[in-house]
Amino acid sequence: MSKLTKTSAAADMEPTEERPTDAPSEFLSVRDLKVHFPTDDGVVKSVDGLSFTLEKGKTLGIVGESGSGKSVTSLSILGLHRVGSNRSRNARISGEVWLDGEELISADAARVRDLRGQKMAMIFQDPLTAMHPFFSVGQQIIEAYRVHHPSASKKEARKRTIEMLDRVGIPQPDRRVDDYPHQFSGGMRQRAMIAMALVNDPSLLIADEPTTALDVTVQAQILDLIRDLQKEFGSAVIIITHDLGVVAELADDILVMYGGRCIERGPSETIFEQPQHPYTWGLLGSMPRLDRERTDRLNPVKGSPPSLINLPSGCAFHPRCPYTDLTEGASQTVVPELREVGSRHLAACHLGKADRERIWTEEIAPKL
Amino acid sequence: MLVYLIRRLVNVAVLLLVVSAITFGIFFMVPKLTGSDPALLYVGKIADKAAVEGIRHKMGLDKSIAEQYFLFLKGLFVGRDYSQGTDVTHCSAPCFGYSFKTEQEVWPLLLDRLPVTLSLASGASVIWLVVGTGTGIVSALRRRSVLDRATMVTALAGVSLPIYFTGLLALSIFVNTLGWLPNNYVNFTDDPVEWARNLILPWITLAFLYAATYARLTRATLLEVLGEDYIRTARAKGLKENKVIGKHALRSTMTPILTVFGLDIGALIGGAVLTEKTFDLRGLGYEAVQAISQSDLPVILGVTLFAAFFVIMANLVVDLLYAVVDPRVRLG
Amino acid sequence: MTIPQQTTAEGAEPLLKVSGLVKHFPITKGVLRRQVGAVKAVDGLDFEVMPGETLGVVGESGCGKSTMGRLITRLLEPTGGKIEFEGRDITHLGTSAMRPRRRDVQMIFQDPYSSLNPRHTVGTIVSAPFRLQKVETEHGTKKAVQDLLELVGLSPEHYNRYPHEFSGGQRQRIGIARALALKPKLVVADEPVSALDVSIQAQVVNLLDDLQSELGLTYVIIAHDLSVIRHVSDRIAVMYLGKIVEIADRESLYGKPMHPYTTALMSAVPVPDPKRRTQRKRILLTGDVPSPISPPSGCRFHTRCWKATEVCRTVEPPLIALTPAAGHRVACHHPENAPDQAPGETSATAATGGKSVESA
Structure with a gap:
């Protein structure tokens, strides 16, 4: 089935016959990733031409609002985009995902499944619904371990599980291992999820809104834990969130998504200090900040996020952008390319360099 | 857990007592109110007055309702004596009294009918569980396929067609026209093969109806479960699809099916009235219809209590199984 | 507003x-x-x-x-x-x-x-x-x-x-x-x-x-x-x-928070400024909020508080104004930014629930 969809997808979109045979040097390299879901109302272009790279030991923050395609991106890296609702079964995917020299989109489904949970693992948003209510926390982690260590005995797996629970800060792990998810608090459950994800020492960890369902004091604990564990295990981490505060805490690089595309990407400090895209400005202006003087008004982006079935023409952000006039109509008609706007800093915007810099320093930054 | 079990059993006892009181009230009070006389039913219309009075006294029908109910309960637990002067009849516990019509003891009658009903219910339930949940699972996994659509149309037919239609149709085709199958109940202990051969038609007819419901229920539940986050987690671990479905998804799909199954099987043991009547199986349901048409109060009372007992016990078993399956129930 | x-x-x-x-x-x-x-x-x-x-x-x-x-x-x-x-x-x-x-x-x-x-x-x-x-x-x-x-x-x-x-x-x-x-x-x-x-x-x-x-x-x-x-x-x-x-x-609250819980809450908020993450001092509360079915005795926060002493476990602090600042009331024995209400208490009995850490 996957073969069929793949060929039809390739036929539907641009030709991708000519795959470069040379694997990229980066640990994770995503090239022109597209994930489209045909529905009765039209094709939902959840991810539409996304590229990025990530090295081991580094953290990439993917930021976006609901419907920006950030979650689908992470699921499709793991080959899980077909999972869930029925419509996802017909998902069309194209592009390349290279993990440690191995291309995953064209790879055999069994091979990807084998990597899943072993070389690449994921933490989900709501740890209550993400764990099976009928199995004990221990059973679920033991299972995750034994899938990829079939020769390990139950006893060994259990020992390893208790070690992991201890490592993620669960008190009395040898006793709590037999508890069920509902007997854990929200923060403990997320710790257990992290233990489950890390039990096989993955070199890529994807955390999809890992703290959104948690209280702020627990969020701080979990963010600290993720940071410590990354240092210890040296894995590459992708953290997906809508919260700029969370990425600022963790990410080395930030990628801002809008309407299924990357609109800005660069080192964290650059994105926060010299953002170049009006949407990024809007996100920064939308959030009240505790670390600055209180402003009288927030400066939100007008309007709502676009429909992924019917993206606006040209720059998808143009109906909400206050600066379209400065582009001489280009933003309504031409899809902006991601261009280098600074060192390792890319943005997809039609505004000229001078305009962008003037707007940021004169209009946006002072109001933050 | 033990405390829970004891409490539940006490509940069962209380519930049965209430059911017995209500049933007793209905079946012994109503004739009184409508002016028909249970004693007359025993001896027949042509009997002389003295004989009627004698029976009335012997059966205790001249006592107050409360006293009669007490005697009835006493009969259930320790047995009772029916006496008319020197003519004493002992009815040992559990005593449901005597049939008005045949003057047989009700309890042995019930025990006699039970195997038929149990045979019918057990065979049919196995078939509908396997077929119903099986097709439901396949339908859910191959959603919108031809197979799924065909199954769901068939299931719709199964739910809508009455059993006396499908049953009689099956009888006329396989027994009367083709002559492939017999239709005489044989005890399992006498000849298991003949037992099955005779029951296969009622089983399938009854199972068709239930399998349809179960297929739809299974399909809907499984589809819902497959959308759950923990299924995504299971896949993210790298589990093989058959394990994701077989271990993680089906475990959650089981619970609602279990509930419905418990209720169905309880009700069925209480009497599959239409099926038994259609196939002329002399089970509890058959007996109930018979007794009602003849106003045979002790038998009606016996069958009703028997049925209530099975429904309540099935519910109890379901609840206990629920606790086994779902730790949230077990551990609060 | x-x-x-x-x-x-x-x-x-x-x-x-x-x-x-x-x-x-x-x-x-x-x-x-x-x-x-x-x-x-x-x-x-x-x-x-x-x-x-x-x-x-x-x-x-x-x-x-x-x-x-x-x-x-x-x-x-x-x-x-x-x-x-x-x-x-x-x-x-x-x-x-x-x-x-x-x-x-x-x-x-x-x-x-x-x-x-x-x-x-x-x-x-x-x-x-x-x-x-x-x-x-x-x-x-x-x-x-x-x-x-x-x-x-x-x-x-x-x-x-x-x-x-x-x-x-x-x-x-x-x-x-x-x-x-x-x-x-x-x-x-x-x-x-x-x-x-x-x-x-x-x-x-x-x-x-x-x-x-x-x-x-x-x-x-x-x-x-x-x-x-x-x-x-x-x-x-x-x-x-x-x-x-x-x-x-x-x-007053955001400028001079007095209750340790308020301080901890504020320090836990992620700040959208990657430069600061290396300098910030963070109070990291461990553990979770206790059950409201049987809340802790005395000050309810004492199980997670790094300043808790014996008095916190036994005496519930009243919600009172501790400084002349109009309308600033706090329920704490050992407040920040205000005089200690139970001086002389050693924090030897302090719960190990909370710790102040330099964020790495």
């Missing part, structure tokens, strides 16, 4: 006065529904809300802030204490006696998806308060509803549409329009923006702000997000396990 000066003049009557408010949800067991305990969701609250101001209520899940919101709007029956609205005791008013008051107190809910009836048009939803209260409007209900829709930034043409045709932010605007229909005096908003996208959150926050200055509304805004709370509130109450641990005006 801005406070119209005339309404907060000294000696003004509070719009809402809550004293000793308690709500326990009984836990029953067995056939006889014997009560075996209670969830002490709200366990003795005292505060006032002045006309025209915004009181922000902040706390983690399970602290009782939502229950408090439902109590003061009388959607829940209080177990004890007193709620006065404009000087009148409304604590135990029945449904019919409460009905006229409902005009004055309205609620905005968190989830714009489930709080609107999907089978009703926007017109029906927003005009419901008029019908329920049998209010006649000058140019007819439809005109009134259309005016309201415009007020909250929706188009009057949306009158005949259904909730599912709107985005989350627009639905929240519908909810706000409904709440404002009868020109209430007090609006209680329970997590009004937490279900919304970042850019939409800011729109709704600004809208609430505009509506307040335009209509002279008084708000009680309940939220878990400390940044949002700081932005919208004039005064802020911090709740922990059914109690207010600190209440103060915005500048």
